[in-house]
Amino acid sequence: MCYKRYLLKGETVSKSFAEELEILKARGLHRKMRRIAGSQGSRVVVDGKDSLLLCSNNYLGLAGHPRLAEAAISAVERYGTSSGASRLVSGNMELHALLEERIARFKGTGAALVFNSGYAANSGIIPALAGKGDMVFSDRLNHASIVDGCLLSRATMVRYPHNDIAALRRLLERHQTAGRRLIVTDGVFSMDGDLARLRELVELKREFGALLMVDDAHGTGVLGATGRGSAEVQGVLESVDIHMGTLGKALGSFGAYAAASEEIVDYLANHARSFIFSTSLPPAVLAASLAAIDLIDSPEGAALRQQLDRNTVFFREGLSAAGFDTMGSETQIVPLFVGGAEQTMAFTARLLEEGVFAQGIRPPTVPAGTCRLRCTLMATHTEDDLAGALERMARIGRELEVV
Numbered sequence: 001m002c003y004k005r006y007l008l009k010g011e012t013v014s015k016s017f018a019e020e021l022e023i024l025k026a027r028g029l030h031r032k033m034r035r036i037a038g039s040q041g042s043r044v045v046v047d048g049k050d051s052l053l054l055c056s057n058n059y060l061g062l063a064g065h066p067r068l069a070e071a072a073i074s075a076v077e078r079y080g081t082s083s084g085a086s087r088l089v090s091g092n093m094e095l096h097a098l099l100e101e102r103i104a105r106f107k108g109t110g111a112a113l114v115f116n117s118g119y120a121a122n123s124g125i126i127p128a129l130a131g132k133g134d135m136v137f138s139d140r141l142n143h144a145s146i147v148d149g150c151l152l153s154r155a156t157m158v159r160y161p162h163n164d165i166a167a168l169r170r171l172l173e174r175h176q177t178a179g180r181r182l183i184v185t186d187g188v189f190s191m192d193g194d195l196a197r198l199r200e201l202v203e204l205k206r207e208f209g210a211l212l213m214v215d216d217a218h219g220t221g222v223l224g225a226t227g228r229g230s231a232e233v234q235g236v237l238e239s240v241d242i243h244m245g246t247l248g249k250a251l252g253s254f255g256a257y258a259a260a261s262e263e264i265v266d267y268l269a270n271h272a273r274s275f276i277f278s279t280s281l282p283p284a285v286l287a288a289s290l291a292a293i294d295l296i297d298s299p300e301g302a303a304l305r306q307q308l309d310r311n312t313v314f315f316r317e318g319l320s321a322a323g324f325d326t327m328g329s330e331t332q333i334v335p336l337f338v339g340g341a342e343q344t345m346a347f348t349a350r351l352l353e354e355g356v357f358a359q360g361i362r363p364p365t366v367p368a369g370t371c372r373l374r375c376t377l378m379a380t381h382t383e384d385d386l387a388g389a390l391e392r393m394a395r396i397g398r399e400l401e402v403v
């Protein structure tokens with residue numbers, strides 16, 4: 001994967017870092033981090049300005065929940081600050097085992113394995129399951145960590161057009177192999193907010209004898225009556241072979257997991273290099289994750305999910321009524337299509353001046369010409385918060401001729 005998509009066709013890679021940084025700036029693609037003061041909530045102080053936060057994955061507000069904080073603090077008191085080693089050496093603490101048992105129960109699988117992040121999970125799981133002689137069929141809009149996992153695997157990577165089941169069928173027919181075939185998809189597409197068509201993918205994987213892996217980074221804790229994610233919404237929880245999910249988004253903690261059969265989990269623990277060769281997650285993070293799953297499973301979790309749903313519908317309908325294109329969003333991730341990089345970043349900057357933080361997304365994260373504000377809702381936003389943001393977005397959208 002080339003991270004230099006900002007270079008034009010035929011343009012050679014420059015000799016100096018400074019020159020390339022200048023090109024990035026000239027093309028409106030230079031990225032700069034904004035500093036957030038204080039803790040993560042639905043309002044934050046961004047570069048010194050109090051703002052409504054509309055671009056966090058802390059969908060349920062659990063990153064600021066006292067029960068997670070208490071769990072983390074008592075874990076530090078009891079177990080210290082670090083695991084001290086990788087899992088297969090001496091870093092397998094009892095909290096790792098407890099969390100994995102809890103995740104397996106949550107997802108209804110035989111076992112689970114915790115990874116240090118979603119990026120580490122995808123870049124470890126895929127090369128563990130597929131190698132030379134195998135094939136990975138990957139949705140064109142899958143997250144970068146899946147793409148990197150495919151590239152690391154040395155399996156043949158076949159990218160299919162986004163959510164195009166007929167095209168995937170043709171590719172499965174065309175690309176036969178004596179080795180394994182793995183279909184991998186985001187459950188919720190992270191930049192578009194639409195859902196993978198899991199029921200049809202399950203049918204295909206059965207017909208073609210493939211494995212199905214779903215990255216539910218953005219569905220976990222949020223979607224489905226009990227927060228089991230995009231596979232629960234589509235009634236296929238038991239038919240997915242490898243459920244990957246993250247703990248740092250709706251769950252308000254950090255890390256990720258693969259939930260699968262005991263056999264696959266054992267296989268991953270023996271083959272996934274990002275699992276084997278890295279110091280394991282520290283006790284505070286594990287304890288916060290355990291507390292988060294308990295919360296997701298409680299009436300409070302259900303109430304937070306319902307509030308998030310209401311906020312999502314209110315906001316998405318408000319954007320549509322103002323004439324914005326929300327790009328087929330079906331979830332709490334609601335993109336607002338702008339198009340060009342400079343116009344997108346001007347939109348973000350104008351909104352921030354007015355106290356709304358909605359990050360603009362540009363290449364290489366999304367294809368050129370499809371820059372957008374990626375708005376994300378939280379259960380802890382109030383209707384007043386969202387109505388105020390919608391009014392500002394409509395006004396600035398007209399000012400910048402986005403609508």
Ligand code: PMP
Pocket residue numbers: 117118119120122143145186190215217218246247248255256
């Ligand atoms: N998969 C998807 C779909 C994601 O959106 C992300 C994070 N943005 C990841 C994986 C990586 O997860 P993490 O942030 O825990 O590394």
